[in-house]
Amino acid sequence: MKTPVTTALNFYQGHDPAALTAVYGSPLYVYNEGIFRKRCRDMVNLTTYPHFKVNYAIKANTNISLLRIAKEEGLLADISSPGEAVAAFAAGFAAEDLFFIANNISCDEMAFAIERGITLSVDSISQLKTYGKLNPGGEIALRFNGGVGGGHHESVITGGDKTKFGIRAAYIPEVKDLLAKYNLRLTGINQHTGSQNTEDVYLSGVKELLTIASQFQNLEFIDFGGGFSIPYNKQNGEAPTNLAYLGQALTALMEDFATAYGKTATVPHLTYMIEPGRYICAESGVLLGTVHAIKQNGETKFAGTDLGFNILARTTLYDAHHDIEIYSQQPETSPPAKLEPISIVGNQCESGDYIAKSRLLPPICEGDIVGVLDAGAYGYSMSSQYNHRQRPAEILIQECGNIKQIRRRDTYEDMLANML
Numbered sequence: 001m002k003t004p005v006t007t008a009l010n011f012y013q014g015h016d017p018a019a020l021t022a023v024y025g026s027p028l029y030v031y032n033e034g035i036f037r038k039r040c041r042d043m044v045n046l047t048t049y050p051h052f053k054v055n056y057a058i059k060a061n062t063n064i065s066l067l068r069i070a071k072e073e074g075l076l077a078d079i080s081s082p083g084e085a086v087a088a089f090a091a092g093f094a095a096e097d098l099f100f101i102a103n104n105i106s107c108d109e110m111a112f113a114i115e116r117g118i119t120l121s122v123d124s125i126s127q128l129k130t131y132g133k134l135n136p137g138g139e140i141a142l143r144f145n146g147g148v149g150g151g152h153h154e155s156v157i158t159g160g161d162k163t164k165f166g167i168r169a170a171y172i173p174e175v176k177d178l179l180a181k182y183n184l185r186l187t188g189i190n191q192h193t194g195s196q197n198t199e200d201v202y203l204s205g206v207k208e209l210l211t212i213a214s215q216f217q218n219l220e221f222i223d224f225g226g227g228f229s230i231p232y233n234k235q236n237g238e239a240p241t242n243l244a245y246l247g248q249a250l251t252a253l254m255e256d257f258a259t260a261y262g263k264t265a266t267v268p269h270l271t272y273m274i275e276p277g278r279y280i281c282a283e284s285g286v287l288l289g290t291v292h293a294i295k296q297n298g299e300t301k302f303a304g305t306d307l308g309f310n311i312l313a314r315t316t317l318y319d320a321h322h323d324i325e326i327y328s329q330q331p332e333t334s335p336p337a338k339l340e341p342i343s344i345v346g347n348q349c350e351s352g353d354y355i356a357k358s359r360l361l362p363p364i365c366e367g368d369i370v371g372v373l374d375a376g377a378y379g380y381s382m383s384s385q386y387n388h389r390q391r392p393a394e395i396l397i398q399e400c401g402n403i404k405q406i407r408r409r410d411t412y413e414d415m416l417a418n419m420l
Ligand SMILES: *Cc1c(COP(=O)(O)O)cnc(C)c1O
Pocket: 057, 059, 060, 078, 080, 101, 191, 192, 194, 195, 196, 225, 226, 227, 228, 275, 276, 277, 278, 279, 377
């Protein structure tokens, strides 16, 4: 039998998953600090280009204890709402550490950024006009959509004509007119082509954005976006992103462009930025749940758990794959029992409520603990109280091996608190 992924990584550092759920409740999000820090360093060290910033896309996981660690590791933050700015401030980030990449925001939300001096990017002609009226003479960044789109599911591809994001290059003359009309200074441009990009899709997106950048003068920064992929199929040996290849290719593109651009610009140097979300936090999280029922419906066998799509939405929303480990609470059999196909489902009143479909797993019993791997990104941050269920606690296994609780489970009082 293959070594479980969590054993190979020493994910639990000697802690027993069942004992953790006994203390902190089930379901439970468990994070590993060492892995989280390692992923931060991977991104910070991606290139030797000297002016390079890593903005952690905090929508992937907004827990402020994790944000503090990201800050310690030298990351800045990419935010998509004022609420995320509030979380970043609580974690110790300053306004100048944040880049607000807005999509269809209100004037109040623009004012929030302007008043605090947070760099703001808008992504339509319409929002550029609104901004110009609100803050004439101000600074602004723009999100372009060069046409390259990549991703693991239609819902996460954010480049190309079919998505709502970004300004297409054809509108550059109109952009320039508006910048002049409102006396705005364009400080930078950005893009985000999607999630789970391959190295080459990412690099073609970079090239497209550089072509757009060459049409503007005196940019201070160019931000290539996030979307670095992580291997969700580790049990089948899926390879991680080739950082050495990506980093080298990226460095060459950035250096060549900066040299050429520097000859025409009056700004001291060009800064490049990236916005990884999932890459930073996905692999540092495992979601634990408990099996409460086993059922055979005709051909299909189900393990019914407390892992509804209110706890982890990715499988239901994107048909996403997460590797599963079963921590059996039964006495061991010898020889070990054979694998059998089983679907892991949740406790929500919806048929789309599943974690894994027809997965080959060892026999499962009531009381067993299920581990959903690579659940650290878009897990808790997308969770809800649907079916009026409590969102779970989050704990961090620190590098020293100690457990730190970083969020408590919702109480029923919390759930009633906002209702009048
Ligand atoms: C979601 C998002 C990211 C992060 O995407 P990942 O696939 O998690 O790396 C980066 N930038 C923007 C603008 C985003 O919306």
